[in-house]
Amino acid sequence: MEIVGFIAACLTTAAFLPQVYKTWKTKDVSSLSLPMLVMFFVGICLWLIYGVYKESPSMICANAITIVSAIMLIYFKLKYQKQ
Amino acid sequence: MEIVGFIAACLTTAAFLPQVYKTWKTKDVSSLSLPMLVMFFVGICLWLIYGVYKESPSMICANAITIVSAIMLIYFKLKYQKQ
Numbered sequence: 001m002e003i004v005g006f007i008a009a010c011l012t013t014a015a016f017l018p019q020v021y022k023t024w025k026t027k028d029v030s031s032l033s034l035p036m037l038v039m040f041f042v043g044i045c046l047w048l049i050y051g052v053y054k055e056s057p058s059m060i061c062a063n064a065i066t067i068v069s070a071i072m073l074i075y076f077k078l079k080y081q082k083q
Numbered sequence: 084m085e086i087v088g089f090i091a092a093c094l095t096t097a098a099f100l101p102q103v104y105k106t107w108k109t110k111d112v113s114s115l116s117l118p119m120l121v122m123f124f125v126g127i128c129l130w131l132i133y134g135v136y137k138e139s140p141s142m143i144c145a146n147a148i149t150i151v152s153a154i155m156l157i158y159f160k161l162k163y164q165k166q
Contacts, residue, residue: 001133001136004129004132004136005129005130005136005137007126007129008126008129008132009126010126011122011123011126011129012123012126012127012130014122014126015122015126018116018119022114031105031114033101036098037098039094039097039098040094040098042094043091043092043095043098046088047088047091047095049087049091050084050087053084053088054088054137
């Protein structure tokens with residue numbers, strides 16, 4: 001049954017990568033909202049803690065990778081916002 | 084500890100609503116990728132199944148709401164794509 005979690009983790013994590021890539025390439029952060037990104041980042045951190053509590057390898061892996069994506073988007077937003 | 088999951092659920096679910104609202108208002112689906120939306124939708128469905136298996140109310144609630152958001156985005160994408 002853990003395999004269902006792993007497939008879910010791969011799919012939802014993969015769905016974020018094109019956004020990160022697109023933002024990195026275009027440097028267009030106009031449609032990204034900083035409060036939303038921060039909210040999302042905090043939410044993912046809490047999911048990670050919850051995943052540790054639930055002893056779920058799928059949740060821990062998925063959220064650890066998504067945290068990196070979220071940090072990159074926040075970094076891009078702050079870096080390119082005024083250009 | 085379940086409270087951590089619930090706060091995480093609120094934050095990550097809330098982070099999707101502005102995207103749904105924006106797409107609904109602007110009818111601009113040019114930056115949304117259909118394969119990504121479908122991938123994300125399938126991923127969320129699997130997270131829901133996994134949440135039931137893990138007996139996690141937080142995961143079940145969060146993913147049930149996010150499934151609705153994902154369906155709406157896919158619907159908008161198909162509806163407004165050719166206009």
